[in-house]
Amino acid sequence: MSETVAIVGSGLIGRAWAAIFARAGWTVRLWDPAEGVAGKAVGLCAQGLRDLAEQGLCDDPEGAARRIAAVATLEEALAGVDFVQENGPETLEVKRDLFARMDAAAPPGAILASSSSAIRVSLFAGALPGRARCLIGHPVNPPHLIPLVELSGAEWTAPETIARARAVYEAIGQVPVTVLKEVEGFILNRLQGALLAEAFRLVAEGYVTPQDLDRTVADGLGLRWSFMGPFETIELNAPGGIPDYCARYTGFYKRLAAAPAAPEVYGEAAVRAILSQWRAAPDLPAKMAWRDRRLAALRAHKVQQERAQQEKDV
Numbered sequence: 001m002s003e004t005v006a007i008v009g010s011g012l013i014g015r016a017w018a019a020i021f022a023r024a025g026w027t028v029r030l031w032d033p034a035e036g037v038a039g040k041a042v043g044l045c046a047q048g049l050r051d052l053a054e055q056g057l058c059d060d061p062e063g064a065a066r067r068i069a070a071v072a073t074l075e076e077a078l079a080g081v082d083f084v085q086e087n088g089p090e091t092l093e094v095k096r097d098l099f100a101r102m103d104a105a106a107p108p109g110a111i112l113a114s115s116s117s118a119i120r121v122s123l124f125a126g127a128l129p130g131r132a133r134c135l136i137g138h139p140v141n142p143p144h145l146i147p148l149v150e151l152s153g154a155e156w157t158a159p160e161t162i163a164r165a166r167a168v169y170e171a172i173g174q175v176p177v178t179v180l181k182e183v184e185g186f187i188l189n190r191l192q193g194a195l196l197a198e199a200f201r202l203v204a205e206g207y208v209t210p211q212d213l214d215r216t217v218a219d220g221l222g223l224r225w226s227f228m229g230p231f232e233t234i235e236l237n238a239p240g241g242i243p244d245y246c247a248r249y250t251g252f253y254k255r256l257a258a259a260p261a262a263p264e265v266y267g268e269a270a271v272r273a274i275l276s277q278w279r280a281a282p283d284l285p286a287k288m289a290w291r292d293r294r295l296a297a298l299r300a301h302k303v304q305q306e307r308a309q310q311e312k313d314v
Contacts, residue, residue, distance in 0.1 A: 002027050002067070006077040006106070008098060009033075009087030010041035010070070013115050016143040017085045019048045022064040024172035030070045031077035038070035052144065055296040057303070074098075078106040083168055085137060087115045095124040103130040111165050113137035117189060120182050122154035132158040135165060136179075138186055143174075145295040150186045152179035197261035203277070204270035210278050226298065 005021045007014045010032035018028045018041070030038040030045075046065035052058035071077045078084065084102055088094045095114060102112050103125075112134045114121060125134040136152035143149075149169045153162055162178060169176040179186050185193060195217075203210050224233050231242065238245035264270070281287040 003082045004029065004080065005083045005085060006031065006081045007085055007087065008074065008077065008102065009115075010038040011087060013139065013141065013143060014085075014087040015041050015045050015048060016141075017087065017115070017139070018045045018068050019052065019058075019064070019144050020172055020174065021085075022067040023049065023052070023058050026067065026083075026172070028068040029077040029081070030068060031072075031074050033074075042068055042070050048144065051292075052296065055293075055300045057144075057296060057300055074101055075105045078102060078110070080107060081110050082107075083165075084110055084112045085115060086113065090117060090119060092119055092124055095119060099125045099128060099134060103128045103134070106130075108133075111135070111161055111168070113165060115139055118185055120154070120184065121152065121157065122182060126154065126156070131156055133161050135161055136186065137165060137169065137176075138188070139174075140188060142292060142295070145292060145299050147173060147175040147299070148188065149174045149176045150179055150188060151176050152182060152186055154182060197265050200265040200270050200274070201261040204265060204273040206273075210274050227302065 002025055004027040005017075007018045007021075007028060007030050010018075010030045014030065014032070018030055022028045022045070030041050032038040032041070042065075045068050046061070049058050049061035049064050053061040058064060084106055086095070086098055086102065088098050095116065099112060099114070106112060108130065110133070112125075112130070114124075114134075114136050115138060116136055117138055121134055121136050125131050128134065131154070134153075135157050136150065138150040138152065140146040140148045151162055151165055151169075166176045166178065177187065183190070199210075199213050202208050203213055208216070228236075234245040235241045238248055240247075
């Protein structure tokens with residue numbers, strides 16, 4: 001008998017989660033508070049699975065699609081499930097209501113995970129009887145193409161909840177990382193925010209065009225970052241590894257860190273400076289589809305390389 005997941009919220013992120021779980025063999029129940037949304041999501045998930053199959057990222061799209069069904073009520077979605085992935089609006093009041101209802105209706109052994117990108121679990125689940133089984137399972141958009149999931153619990157989240165959630169995400173093909181202490185923005189958005197603030201500053205103050213800044217990341221930093229993180233990068237950028245890199249270069253980085261970008265970099269003047277040079281995509285949905293195709297190809301390449309390396313290691 002396959003395991004069952006309830007996908008609470010059937011928008012873009014919820015549909016991606018449904019495809020991910022179904023591809024891995026799970027039975028998926030979709031629910032959304034807006035009438036008709038979950039029903040429409042079933043067909044969109046099926047198309048998404050076929051798109052993944054074209055890139056070699058789903059072996060049986062039709063079989064996976066058959067495991068996804070829409071249900072009429074939250075209680076029906078939660079009955080007898082093993083795992084819950086909540087994808088409601090990024091609003092504290094909504095998440096408090098959803099988690100109270102989920103905690104009351106889901107089986108005691110079911111994990112309750114939120115896709116929240118910024119709201120900490122302690123802010124909306126702390127008063128619940130089952131708070132020990134609640135955590136953040138923050139994906140990266142689009143989750144079916146970018147596998148990272150950030151796991152963040154509160155002080156009262158049970159260690160076995162984190163361990164079980166990590167095992168589930170690994171089993172369905174995602175890449176979980178554990179946030180050891182609660183922090184606003186978790187890990188990915190804090191890193192992204194640091195880079196984005198400096199990008200805004202460099203363009204707004206006239207050091208570089210937004211197009212060339214994007215090229216700096218896409219054709220520079222991003223090539224390394226597509227398969228290595230910053231620590232592995234600096235280890236390989238100095239003959240003596242990380243200690244040698246720190247001895248050589250941190251004087252420069254200390255000077256930069258002493259004058260970080262201020263909140264004003266996101267102000268109206270900076271936005272105007274960027275937009276005055278930026279050529280907006282004439283068809284944003286088409287550009288998003290292009291992004292997804294490129295991401296799928298990159299993900300397929302990485303999966304292929306990882307499998308080849310595993311076979312070589314054996």
